[in-house]
Amino acid sequence: MTKAASAAAKDFAAAGVGGVHLAWADNNGIPRSRIVPVAGLAEAATRGVGATSLFAVFDTHDAITYAHPGLATPSGDIRLVPVVERLRRLAGQPALAWAPVRQVGKDGGPWPYCQRTVLEAQVAEGARRxxxxxxxxxxEFAVAAAGSADVVANPGHPGPAYSPHALVRLDGFVASLLHDFAANGLRIGQLHAEYGLAQLELSLAATDPVSAADDQLLARQTIHAAAHTHGLVVSFAPMVGLxxxxxxWHLHTSVRRKGRNLLESDETGKPAEQGYLAGLLRDLPALSAITAPSVPSTLRLRPGYFAGAYAFWGVENREAPLRYVPGSPMLGADHANVELKTSDASANPYLALAVVLAAGMAGLEDAAELPEPIGDDPGSWTAEERETRGVRRLPADPAEQDAALLASPRISGVLGEELLGAFRAVRASDAAWAADRTAEEIVAAHLWRY
Known part of the structure; x- marks a missing residue:
């Protein structure tokens, strides 16, 4: 690894790169990084770079909570070790390169708060099975002019939704996105003006889960840099206005055994093996506490906004938090996947994927069965109709999220005792911050966090 890092550093230096972002995401989904000079890359790959262990208990507003006993003092360091095979020169920031990191102990051994390691463990468990x-x-993200504090007051494009006309004033930005994503090794499936105010959406090509989480972080860096170049800012926040x-940040997953996609549909239109999707549905309230964990996340989960406010699944139903996408004659049966819509930028991507995979694997192990799919919006039903169909609202505030997480050992256990404690402490700190603030103040404070 040292040899590869040395070779990369030499190439980067010759190309004018001065430093390398060593990046990770914290328990709020916020990217953090340390830049090392390119000459120090090989040493960083060998010895890591020092950082405080308290990043695990930073809350969304950069306050440090000492409520978790495992990290209850300002003492303690960890090492950030770059994943050299994921090194990329940043096309939109040509003087810089980028690499994700593993967070390890001072002895180089595993550190229980490293989210990337948690995901790697779930992938390894899947391989064992x-x-x-x-x-x-x-x-999805909203665009505004640089210097704007409010997307609603100063939207970056006027709409209409899904219209090419909406993007004309963003032509240079769009061109940079297409160029920079390709140069940074990220494949875009599509890019368009979305339904929301000044909103764009782009889809990343499917890959292995750890690479997908890495790609999500790199995509954010790429988008922010391209926006800055064109006098724009972007907000990935779950809410930009009430x-x-x-x-x-919809998360698509599929699972294969011996090359066969287990989500291929059978003659009933359900997945041939229902357990994976059934496992996600069974633990969806607890999953949402990890995949949409912020206070604005709960504000976003409203019926009628394609956000997935109720716990159910549907076939290509965009109101469903679990949207099953079967294969088709044009795309092939192997295209089948499930989309989790109860997911946003406030989720750590490694933890989000880790708990999704764990829930799906548990469902397969238990041969869990699916209820019938729902093709409607349960938000338009009466409370009695929802009760009859067994459709319940997903957690709507931090206390409900915490209770749902603790009620599912399958999900909380994925994090391990230490990381779960830190995660819960951070969520409690965020909730305390929000307790005496209005919804408008909460949205405004999160607008540029991600």
Whole structure:
């Protein structure tokens, strides 16, 4: 690894690269990084770079909570070790390169708070069971002019939704996105003006889960840099205004055994093996506490906004938090996947994928069965109709999220005792911050966090 890092550093230096972002995401989904000079890359790959262990208990507003006993003092360091095979020169920031990191102890051994390691463990467990996963993100974000504090007051494009005309004033930005994504080794499936105010969406190509989480972080860096170049800012926040559609980061996954996609549909239109999707549905309230964990996340989960407010699944139903996408004659049966819509930028991508895979694997192990799919919006039903169909609202505030997470040992256990404690402490700190603030103040404070 040292040899590869040395070779990369030499190439980067010759190309004018001065430093390398060593990047990770914290328990709020916020990217953090340390830049090392390119000459120090090989040493960083060998010895890591020092950082405080307290990043695990930073809350969304950069306050440090000492409520978790495992990290209850300002003492302690960890090492950030770059994943050299994921090194990329940043096309939109040509003086810089980028690499994700593993967070390890000072002895180089595992550190229980490293989210990437948690995901790697779930992928390894899948391999032990003969399972292979694919994952890909759809990223929604709103655009505004640089210097704007409010997307609603100063939207970056006027709409209409899904219209090519909406993007004309963003032509240079769109061109940079297409160029920079390709140069950074990221494949875009599609890019368009979305339904929300000044909203764009792009989809990343499916890959293995760890690479998908890495790609999500790199995509954010790429988008922010391209926006800056064109005098724009982007908000990935779950909500940019109370009266408009929020930003979801929809997570698509599929699972294979011996090369066969287990989500291929049978003659009933359900997945041939129902357990994976049934496992996600069974643990959906607890999953949402990890995949949409912020206070604005709960504001986003409203019926009628394609956000997935109720716990159910449907076939290509965009109101469903679990949207089953079967294969088709044009795309092939192997295209089948499930989309989790109850997911946004406030989720750590490694933890989000880890708990999704764990829930799916548990469902396969238990041969869990699916209820009948729902093709409607349960938000339009009466409370009695929802009760009859067994459709319940997903957690609607931090206390409900915490209770749902603790009620599912299958999900909380994925994090392990230490990381679960830190995660819960951070969520409690966020909830305390929000307790005496209005919804408008909460949305405004999160607008540029991600």
């Amino acid at each position: 003969g399972l292979e996963f694919r994952a890909g993100y759809e990223l 009266g408009v559609a929020g930003n979801g």
